[in-house]
Amino acid sequence: MYIAISKQSQGENFSGSVRDFVKYLEKENEENNLGLQESFFDQYNDNIPAEEVIAQIDNNTSKLNKKDPKFYSMVVSPSQRELKAINNDPEKLRQYIRALMNDYAASFHRNEVVKVDDIKYYAKIEKERTFKGTDREIQENQPYATKILKLKKEIRAIENGELKVNINRIKKEIERLETDAPHQINGKRIVRGMKKDGMQNHVHIIVSHKDATNTFKLSPLSQHKENETILNGKKIKQGFNRDKFYKAAEKTFDKTFNYKRNFVESYMARNVLDKDPKRFLGMLAGLPTSEKQAAFKMLFKAGVKVPIIPTNKVQLAYKTLMKLKKGVEVAINSGSIGV
Template identity: 60%
Template sequence: MYIAITRQQLGDNFRGSVSDFVNYLEKENEGKSIEEQEFYFNQGENNIETERVIAEIDTNTSKLGKRDPKFYSMVISPSQRELKHIGNSPEKLKQYTRELMKAYAASFYRDREVTVKDILYFAKLERERSFSESDREVRGNQPYASQILELKHRIWSVERGERQGNIKELEEKIWTLERGAPHQQNGKRIVPGMAKDGHQSHIHIIISRKDVTNTHSLSPGSKFRSSETTLNGKKEKQGFDRDSFYRAAERAFDSKFGYRRNFVETYHARNLLDKDPKRFFTLLLGLPTHEKQAARQLLFKAGIKVPTIPVNKVQLAYKALIQLRKGIGKAMESGSIGI
């Protein structure tokens, strides 16, 4: 499970409206009939129109400064293994989103209890994902992409009469490179922007910075229990426990759908990878045989080679450790594995 929370990106004009982001999320509805389109939902409602989303988020900004983010966006991106487990069911993803938002609310550190009823949010299901420049397939094809672009430039120069050359021979070289690229999908070289095969359903959530009463600020960007702030002469607790949220989000999926999560899919593993990669590697190689085999298979599918070093006899090679960490980090960024 890959979950990312980001603040509203404000440009030089500090435009506060959510409309651009909402319109961007309409891309999959283009050209579809009303029956085929996906609408927004929240904790208790379905089929919410975009106009309502924009109006409620844009007007729920009391006492926020010009440069303050007015909303946060969250992406819930299950791995293909998780999607397969739930049959890629839109309804189950929506159920999970509502459970996850309960965990989101509970992760705020405040003087009073924060519940999901305090959160103003709208969520939307998308069924497609595209390859990005961070995906290992795109990076693996990059040398071929560079050569193909150079050959195309040469063809254009010949066509404009700026240089001599045989266009047919150049086109044949391009064809050979296209076929020779190591990462293909349906017989075509994988490039940024190409839609990914398989189950790719994910959820986008727009969350207001202010609570439903437009009174209290609920920012997931503040550090957990980092400080107390003074408001109108009174000290108030503030903060958001991201660790608690991510762990609760993982537990919610596993318990709700009976999912058996492998070590390399866990948030605990991700934390170890960031803070103590040697410990991560040691635990990975020390898993029971069947779990270790499953872990290796998951990592292999993500394009990561795991050295078979007997940790009880020799120290882990520093270079191998760094390569493993780098590879898994890239896989996590692109959503190739669910941690």
């Protein structure tokens, strides 16, 4: 399960409306028939009109200044394995998001317990994803793309009379490179912006910076996890525990759908990989045989080359560990494995 939280926009001026972002999230609906379109939903309601989302978010901004985001964007991207476990069912995904937002609310550190009814949010399922620069397929196709681009420039030079070379030979070389590129869909080299195949359901969530009563701020990007300060002689709790949220999000999915999560899919594994790649390999080596075999199969399928792990003590060169770490991170970012 990959979850990313970001501010309203880049920079420090957040005076703009949520309208542009809502319009962006409506792009799939413009391409689909009415029966295939996905509407916004919240904790209790489906089929919420886009204009209502805009009005509710834009009008829930009391006492926010220009340096305060009006809203936060959260993307929840289940892995293909997780989507398979719920049969790629949009209704089950909505069920999960509503359970997830309880975890979101519980991750705030406040004097009064924050509940899901305190959160003003609107979510929308998207059914397509496109390849981006961080995807493994794009990165491994890049050497071919670079050569193809160079050859196409030569063809333009020939056509403009700037270069005298056999144009047919260059065209054949381009055809060869297109065919030899390691990652293809339906016989075509995968490039940025191309739609991914398979199950790709994911969810965009717009969360207001202010609570549902438009009274106090709730920032999931707070620099504090669980901080306490004294204000006017009163102890004030503040912060948002993202570690707690990500762990809870994973447990909620597993419990709701009886999902058997492998070690390499877990949030814990990602944390260990970030901080101590050698320990990650040690933990991988120490898994029960069946789970270890499944883990290696998932990593292999994601294109990650795992070094041979000694049965006694893991002793690997730093460069090898960093190569492994990079490979797993690329697989995570591309959604190949659900860490």
